[in-house]
Amino acid sequence: xxxxxxxxxxxxxxxxxxxxxxxxxxxxxxxxxxxxxxxxxxxxxxxxxxxxxxxxxxxxxxxxxxxxxxxxxxxxxxxxxxxxxxxxxxxxxxxxxxxxxxxxxxxxxxxxxxxxxxxxxxxxxxxxxxxxxxxxxxxxxxxxxxxxxxxxxxxxxxxxxxxxxxxxxxxxxxxxxxxxxxxxxxxxxxxxxxxxxxxxxxxxxxxxxxxxxxxxxxxxxxxxxxxxxxxxxxxxxxxxxxxxxxxxxxxxxxxxxxxxxxxxxxxxxxxxxxxxxxxxxxxxxxxxxxxxxxxxxxxxxxxxxxxxxxxxxxxxxxxxxxxxxxxxxxxxxxxxxxxxxxxxxxxxxxxxxxxxxxxxxxxxxxxxxxxxxxxxxxxxxxxxxxxxxxxxxxxxxxxxxxxxxxxxxxxxxxxxxxxxxxxxxxxxxxxxxxxxxxxxxxxxxxxxxxxxxxxxxxxxxxxxxxxxxxxxxxxxxxxxxxxxxxxxxxxxxxxxxxxxxxx
Numbered sequence: 001x002x003x004x005x006x007x008x009x010x011x012x013x014x015x016x017x018x019x020x021x022x023x024x025x026x027x028x029x030x031x032x033x034x035x036x037x038x039x040x041x042x043x044x045x046x047x048x049x050x051x052x053x054x055x056x057x058x059x060x061x062x063x064x065x066x067x068x069x070x071x072x073x074x075x076x077x078x079x080x081x082x083x084x085x086x087x088x089x090x091x092x093x094x095x096x097x098x099x100x101x102x103x104x105x106x107x108x109x110x111x112x113x114x115x116x117x118x119x120x121x122x123x124x125x126x127x128x129x130x131x132x133x134x135x136x137x138x139x140x141x142x143x144x145x146x147x148x149x150x151x152x153x154x155x156x157x158x159x160x161x162x163x164x165x166x167x168x169x170x171x172x173x174x175x176x177x178x179x180x181x182x183x184x185x186x187x188x189x190x191x192x193x194x195x196x197x198x199x200x201x202x203x204x205x206x207x208x209x210x211x212x213x214x215x216x217x218x219x220x221x222x223x224x225x226x227x228x229x230x231x232x233x234x235x236x237x238x239x240x241x242x243x244x245x246x247x248x249x250x251x252x253x254x255x256x257x258x259x260x261x262x263x264x265x266x267x268x269x270x271x272x273x274x275x276x277x278x279x280x281x282x283x284x285x286x287x288x289x290x291x292x293x294x295x296x297x298x299x300x301x302x303x304x305x306x307x308x309x310x311x312x313x314x315x316x317x318x319x320x321x322x323x324x325x326x327x328x329x330x331x332x333x334x335x336x337x338x339x340x341x342x343x344x345x346x347x348x349x350x351x352x353x354x355x356x357x358x359x360x361x362x363x364x365x366x367x368x369x370x371x372x373x374x375x376x377x378x379x380x381x382x383x384x385x386x387x388x389x390x391x392x393x394x395x396x397x398x399x400x401x402x403x404x405x406x407x408x409x410x411x412x413x414x415x416x417x418x419x420x421x422x423x424x425x426x427x428x429x430x431x432x433x434x435x436x437x438x439x440x441x442x443x444x445x446x447x448x449x450x451x452x453x454x455x456x457x458x459x460x461x462x463x464x465x466x467x468x469x470x471x472x473x474x475x476x477x478x479x480x481x482x483x484x485x486x487x488x489x490x491x492x493x494x495x496x497x498x499x500x501x502x503x
Contacts, residue, residue, distance in 0.1 A: 024401045024408075025442050026393035031366050032446035034317060037069040037455045041265040041313055045279055045320040045344075048272030049372075049426060053119070055082040056422075056429040058321075059268060061436035063141075063148040067478065069455035071149045071158040072263025075313060078135055078252030079119050086148050088138035088229050095125040095132060100249070101271045103283055103300040109247070114283025115172050115211040116251055117269035117301040117309050122172075124247035129236045133250050136188070136231025152455040153466055154477075160190050160226035163259035169232045170215040170312060172249030175207040180248045184235040187218050192227035202237040213251060213308040219258065230255060254313060267313050269306075274299050275325045276337055280344035282306075291325070303351055310355040316363050318348060321370040321402075323389075324425060327381050334381050338388030341369075345397065367397040370439065373406040374413045375425045405438045441478070449498040450481055458500040467495055 034040040052059040076087040147156040182204040186196035273291040283300040371386035393399035410416035420431030470479035473486040
């Protein structure tokens, strides 16, 4: 860094170019400010590309690459363990379990159909007593590739700050005698070891006459150690062992830092193979597409399931990345996919309005549409679909044209698919990282300015310190303002151009 000041002198001529929103985003500023330094509980509405159980795909990349001013909330996948997605799930092998996707109707479990908008575990085991399931944030995720859920300055504080944590433990249950509703709940913070911080015996979850998403909140003291799983456990209680036919659906936990008024939260709804119509129409509608040729089912969820999801996660924003699977059916009519998207948006607005009648503190929702990247060199469908989505980006709806970003950076599909896609459609680890960075940079630039590295709204000495700490080409991250792979004098010049007056 000895020639820093010489590099700065060379950079001054470039410093007039400040980062600004481009034609690859529409109406993004308000949503971007919320995600970067406001309060945004985001539900990602998607298909397999964004599924929160996939270790190398988009959800994992968001947790690693997105750096808001603060992370505040997370819902981890309740179905499988994956260090890169932060999820940890343990269940006794002798306790019978079935994974149910939204819209499926397994034999004997038809009443659960459409009761939740993402996959869940249904457990049943005659005679079983003890721990039925333990799930939460995987301890090794705190160190995975530098750590998931890092804030803008690179620090991993979430669930490691010693703040009060709310553990929202969620099950799918009804008042039917076949549903086990009363459980002993044990909760852990990130302290190393397996001992719970708190034990609440015989908690009886509320329930309706049909299986429904219900929850119980436990507030515990967090730990700054970050060496163990942050997790919740369900144990049988005074009701005794599970009986024949008794079952429970497990939907995971939502972890929230209660000391923060602002910050980013993430969850996901959907499943692999889904089209826009699987989200646009409620369970039972004849318009729901049947997906999965090997085990076909009408992927869907009820309006009540969507409302309960919004309430459980206090969802304020929806990021919708859909349309890849529509390419098979709407290849020559991308306008049909756009029309279905308008139905989806209207359904979600109505569901959110119903949720706000229950929880008046919920703000009105905002939507972020993401255009899918191409899945072949013949990208006509994707380009026309992206153009149609642009027309929807008004009022409460924003858009990021990821397709255009990818084409501009990498060229035709055949030029980059072998590196960035595992099968021509789904991302490799390198691909999900690249796409997540593209989206986040677009969000940051719209929240502005890009040189505000700690995302507090000002470009000042703190940001300069973060830029100098990233100096060089080893790990430039978002301090690489001109995206040339290194943090150098040109980036310093761009920071000077965005310097906050009086900062």
